[in-house]
Amino acid sequence: MGESILTPAFGRVDGALVCEGVALETIAETVSTPTYVYSANAIREQYARLARALAPVPHRVHYSVKASSSLGILALLRSLGAGVDIVSGGELYRARLAGFGGEDIVFSGVGKTEAELREALEARTLLINVESEGELRLLERVARDLGVVAPVALRVNPEVTVNTPHHYTRTGERGLKFGIPYGEAPAVARLAASLPHTRLLGLDMHIGSQVSELDPYRLGMLRLLELYEQLRAEGAGEIRYLDIGGGLAVTYDSEAPIDLDAFADAVLPSIAASRLTLLVEPGRFLVGNAGVLLTRVLYRKRTGGREYVITDAGMNDLLRPSHYNAYHRIEAVRPRGARVVADIVGPVCESGDFFALDRDVDDVQPGDLLVIHSAGAYGFSMASNYNSRPRAAEVLVDGERFGVITTRERYEDLVRHEQLTPDWRTGGCS
Numbered sequence: 001m002g003e004s005i006l007t008p009a010f011g012r013v014d015g016a017l018v019c020e021g022v023a024l025e026t027i028a029e030t031v032s033t034p035t036y037v038y039s040a041n042a043i044r045e046q047y048a049r050l051a052r053a054l055a056p057v058p059h060r061v062h063y064s065v066k067a068s069s070s071l072g073i074l075a076l077l078r079s080l081g082a083g084v085d086i087v088s089g090g091e092l093y094r095a096r097l098a099g100f101g102g103e104d105i106v107f108s109g110v111g112k113t114e115a116e117l118r119e120a121l122e123a124r125t126l127l128i129n130v131e132s133e134g135e136l137r138l139l140e141r142v143a144r145d146l147g148v149v150a151p152v153a154l155r156v157n158p159e160v161t162v163n164t165p166h167h168y169t170r171t172g173e174r175g176l177k178f179g180i181p182y183g184e185a186p187a188v189a190r191l192a193a194s195l196p197h198t199r200l201l202g203l204d205m206h207i208g209s210q211v212s213e214l215d216p217y218r219l220g221m222l223r224l225l226e227l228y229e230q231l232r233a234e235g236a237g238e239i240r241y242l243d244i245g246g247g248l249a250v251t252y253d254s255e256a257p258i259d260l261d262a263f264a265d266a267v268l269p270s271i272a273a274s275r276l277t278l279l280v281e282p283g284r285f286l287v288g289n290a291g292v293l294l295t296r297v298l299y300r301k302r303t304g305g306r307e308y309v310i311t312d313a314g315m316n317d318l319l320r321p322s323h324y325n326a327y328h329r330i331e332a333v334r335p336r337g338a339r340v341v342a343d344i345v346g347p348v349c350e351s352g353d354f355f356a357l358d359r360d361v362d363d364v365q366p367g368d369l370l371v372i373h374s375a376g377a378y379g380f381s382m383a384s385n386y387n388s389r390p391r392a393a394e395v396l397v398d399g400e401r402f403g404v405i406t407t408r409e410r411y412e413d414l415v416r417h418e419q420l421t422p423d424w425r426t427g428g429c430s
C-alpha cells in the first residue's frame with residue numbers, strides 16, 4: 001500500500017485510493033455515491049491507543065454516540081469494550097439496539113425531557129449527567145414515581161478558557177448554556193446528595209470539541225476535584241466517578257492532534273490520587289479520521305473567473321464546512337496528474353453548500369471520484385434531507401471485506417411520515 005493520508009487505513013494501490021484492503025472504486029461501483037466509508041481497523045487502533053494511555057487508572061471509555069451513531073459503528077465499539085455517552089432518547093434507543101446495557105451508558109445533554117429521564121431510569125443507565133437544578137428536581141420526581149433512585153453525576157461548567165477552531169464547539173466557558181455554573185455547583189450537589197430519590201455518584205465536565213491544549217483539561221479537572229474534596233469533607237454524596245468529557249482533537253489539515261501521553265500526564269496523577277474512576281466521552285478522536293465521504297464529480301463549471309467542481313454530495317451529507325467553516329482534505333481517488341484551484345461544491349441550492357473554497361486540488365473531470373477526508377465524526381450523523389435529498393449510504397471496511405451498514409435512502413423514505421391531507425381535528429375554542 002502507498003503512503004498513508006491521515007491514518008494508515010487509507011492509502012494508494014496502483015495510483016488509486018483504497019481503504020484497508022478494499023478499492024474505493026469498487027465501493028462506488030457497488031454501492032454508488034455519495035457514500036461514507038469507514039475503516040474498522042482505524043477505529044480499533046484509536047480505541048486501543050486511548051485505552052493504553054488511560055490504563056494506569058481505573059477508567060471507562062464512553063464513546064460519544066453523536067459523532068457517528070449508526071448501529072454498525074456502535075456494535076464495533078461495543079465489541080472493543082467501550083461504553084457510550086448519549087444525549088437523547090433516540091441515542092439511548094440506538095445504544096440498546098447495538099447491545100449496550102444500562103451500566104454501559106452515561107446520559108448527557110442540557111435539555112432532557114421528562115420522557116427521556118424516565119427512559120434512562122428504566123434502562124438503568126450508569127449515570128445521568130444533570131445540568132441544572134431544574135433537571136435535578138424533575139429527575140427526583142420521575143425517579144420517585146418509578147420507585148427508584150436515580151444515579152446522578154453533576155455536569156459542572158468549570159469555566160475555563162477553551163481554544164477550539166470554531167466557537168460553536170466550546171462548552172466549558174463561563175456563561176455558556178452547558179452545565180451548572182461552577183459557583184452554584186456545591187449547592188446543587190448538596191441538594192442531589194440530600195434528595196431521597198437521587199444519588200450523587202459523579203462529577204462531570206465537557207469543555208468542548210477538537211481541543212488539543214491540555215490546560216483546559218488540567219484546570220477543569222482540578223476545579224472538579226476541588227469540588228469533590230469539599231463535598232467529601234462535608235460527607236455529601238457518594239462520588240466515585242469523575243467524567244472529564246470528550247473533545248480530544250484529531251488532525252484535519254496540519255494541526256496537532258491531542259498528544260495522548262501528555263494528556264495522560266496532565267490528567268492521570270490527580271485522578272489516581274483521588275481514587276475516583278475516570279470516565280471519558282470521546283467521539284471525534286475515535287472515528288473522525290476513520291471515515292471518508294466518497295463522492296462523484298457531476299460537472300465542472302467556470303463562472304465569473306471562478307472554477308467550480310460540482311459533486312453529487314452536498315451540505316446535507318456533510319455539514320461541517322458550511323456550519324463550522326471546517327477544513328477537510330480532498331483528493332481524487334485516481335488523480336489525473338494535473339492540478340487546479342477550484343471551489344468544490346454540492347448541488348444544494350445554497351451558496352453555503354461547499355466543501356472547499358479556492359482549493360488547490362486534483363484537476364478532476366465529470367465522472368471522477370473524490371474523497372473528502374476526516375468525515376467519520378459529525379458527518380453522516382449531522383446529515384439531513386434538505387432539498388429532499390435521500391441520505392447517503394454507509395459502508396464499513398474490515399481488511400479485505402466491506403459491508404453496507406446503512407442503506408441509501410430512497411424517495412419513499414423521504415415522505416414516509418407525511419400526509420397529503422392532514423387528519424383534521426377541532427381546536428376547541430368555541
Ligand SMILES: Cc1ncc(COP(=O)(O)O)c(C=O)c1O
Pocket residue numbers: 064066067085108109206208209210245246247248281282283284285377
Ligand atoms: C457531553 C459531550 N460529551 C462528549 C462529546 C464528544 O466530543 P468529541 O467528539 O469532540 O470528543 C460531546 C460533543 O459535543 C458532548 O457534547
